[in-house]
Amino acid sequence: MPASLRAWIVSQGEELLTGQTLDTNAHFLAGQLTDLGLRVLGASTAGDRIDAIATALRDALGQADVVVCTGGLGPTADDLTADALASVFGVPVVEHAEALAQVVARYEAAGRRMAEANRRQAMLPEGCDVLANPVGTAPGFALGGRPRVFCLPGVPHEMRRMWALHVRPWVLSQFDREPPQRHLFRVLGKGESQLQDLLGDVPERFPGVELGFRTKMPENQVKLVAEPGVDAFAAAVDEVRSRLGRDRFAEDEAVELAAATAELLLARGESLALAESCTGGLVAHLCVTEAGSSRWFERGWVTYSNAAKVDELGVPEATLQAHGAVSEETAAAMARGAVERSGAHWAVSITGIAGPAGGTADKPVGTVCFAVVGPDVERTRTLHIPARSRDLVRRFSAFAALDLLRRQLLRLA
Ligand code: ATP
Ligand code: MG
Numbered sequence: 001m002p003a004s005l006r007a008w009i010v011s012q013g014e015e016l017l018t019g020q021t022l023d024t025n026a027h028f029l030a031g032q033l034t035d036l037g038l039r040v041l042g043a044s045t046a047g048d049r050i051d052a053i054a055t056a057l058r059d060a061l062g063q064a065d066v067v068v069c070t071g072g073l074g075p076t077a078d079d080l081t082a083d084a085l086a087s088v089f090g091v092p093v094v095e096h097a098e099a100l101a102q103v104v105a106r107y108e109a110a111g112r113r114m115a116e117a118n119r120r121q122a123m124l125p126e127g128c129d130v131l132a133n134p135v136g137t138a139p140g141f142a143l144g145g146r147p148r149v150f151c152l153p154g155v156p157h158e159m160r161r162m163w164a165l166h167v168r169p170w171v172l173s174q175f176d177r178e179p180p181q182r183h184l185f186r187v188l189g190k191g192e193s194q195l196q197d198l199l200g201d202v203p204e205r206f207p208g209v210e211l212g213f214r215t216k217m218p219e220n221q222v223k224l225v226a227e228p229g230v231d232a233f234a235a236a237v238d239e240v241r242s243r244l245g246r247d248r249f250a251e252d253e254a255v256e257l258a259a260a261t262a263e264l265l266l267a268r269g270e271s272l273a274l275a276e277s278c279t280g281g282l283v284a285h286l287c288v289t290e291a292g293s294s295r296w297f298e299r300g301w302v303t304y305s306n307a308a309k310v311d312e313l314g315v316p317e318a319t320l321q322a323h324g325a326v327s328e329e330t331a332a333a334m335a336r337g338a339v340e341r342s343g344a345h346w347a348v349s350i351t352g353i354a355g356p357a358g359g360t361a362d363k364p365v366g367t368v369c370f371a372v373v374g375p376d377v378e379r380t381r382t383l384h385i386p387a388r389s390r391d392l393v394r395r396f397s398a399f400a401a402l403d404l405l406r407r408q409l410l411r412l413a
Contacts, residue, residue: 007039058088075138328369
């Protein structure tokens with residue numbers, strides 16, 4: 001039975017139907033439910049009309065064992081999910097003291113006065129279970145045994161918290177055995193077809209283990225999945241890990257490239273500076289996105305013009321003249337300058353042609369030069385990135401820069 005547990009996702013909100021908001025909630029939930037081994041049979045979207053929401057919920061409940069609905073729990077007149085669900089179950093909407101207490105407590109904690117309209121958020125279908133929302137005002141609620149429907153707020157981070165707190169544990173409790181075994185590898189520097197060549201024989205060698213690929217530009221992900229009793233799973237994980245070698249930067253959804261690189265820097269007690277030209281601060285952005293980056297990220301320059309490279313980083317005019325701004329020589333001089341002027345242990349530099357204009361026969365759009373300079377280390381590299389768009393060249397370059405440093409640190413480890 002668990003393998004056939006069926007799910008349906010209902011997204012509620014007029015803004016999803018007018019193209020104002022991208023439905024990232026359905027995307028997130030589909031991935032999470034699938035990862036738990038459920039079959040997501042469908043997803044539907046309803047605007048701000050009770051009958052549309054009720055129809056979507058009724059259809060979903062008619063086909064699935066669990067329905068996850070997001071949105072429409074707020075205090076305003078267009079927040080109608082509770083009314084719609086009540087009509088589907090044929091129960092009235094009543095004030096839930098527990099829900100009201102949560103809303104009141106939320107406002108008190110924030111030191112704000114609760115508006116009368118917020119009382120509406122405690123008007124929920126009779127008999128529902130109120131789900132605490134630790135990160136927002138709108139409590140969620142759940143109704144029914146099987147099928148069971150969970151209504152969560154639309155705000156993505158609240159929805160994710162409540163998924164983890166309320167829905168996921170319920171789903172796990174429905175299994176009469178363990179959920180499937182899963183393992184994720186996050187990879188840079190190998191395309192899907194290369195990964196297929198490298199790992200294609202794994203399912204054959206480890207019977208019961210399935211192999212899947214996913215691209216999350218510029219990274220590729222390898223997923224191994226097996227039913228609970230498959231003993232070969234651990235050996236398959238080890239085998240894939242060793243075949244991927246340094247191309248694998250993480251094995252955790254939550255560990256980004258910058259965090260994986262930071263871990264290596266922190267292990268050495270060292271710091272990083274950046275000298276960015278065509279990425280315009282994108283590498284710095286990736287770094288400071290990580291909590292605690294002040295422990296290892298020292299500073300970054302965006303030196304876009306030649307004059308900036310000379311003034312800010314001390315790149316010799318002669319280097320620029322002899323080799324051009326997009327050259328390994330200039331990249332090396334940028335990184336050296338960044339180390340000298342920042343006092344950081346390491347610097348990474350990027351200089352390239354993001355396009356769409358500015359390419360030459362010699363250095364076409366997508367030509368990007370990098371340097372990594374550190375204690376007794378100086379390495380340079382040129383990549384020819386398929387120039388599908390300016391954004392893509394910049395994004396690829398930013399990841400490539402950090403990855404170059406990561407690989408260098410691994411070599412020293
Ligand atoms: P609130 O108490 O904040 O009103 P709510 O449950 O009523 O919560 P909505 O009003 O539907 O939620 O949406 C709140 C915010 O979350 C909006 O900015 C909306 O664009 C966003 N949002 C809603 N549904 C989705 C979704 N499916 N994907 C991404 N964002 C969403
Ligand atoms: Mg709302």
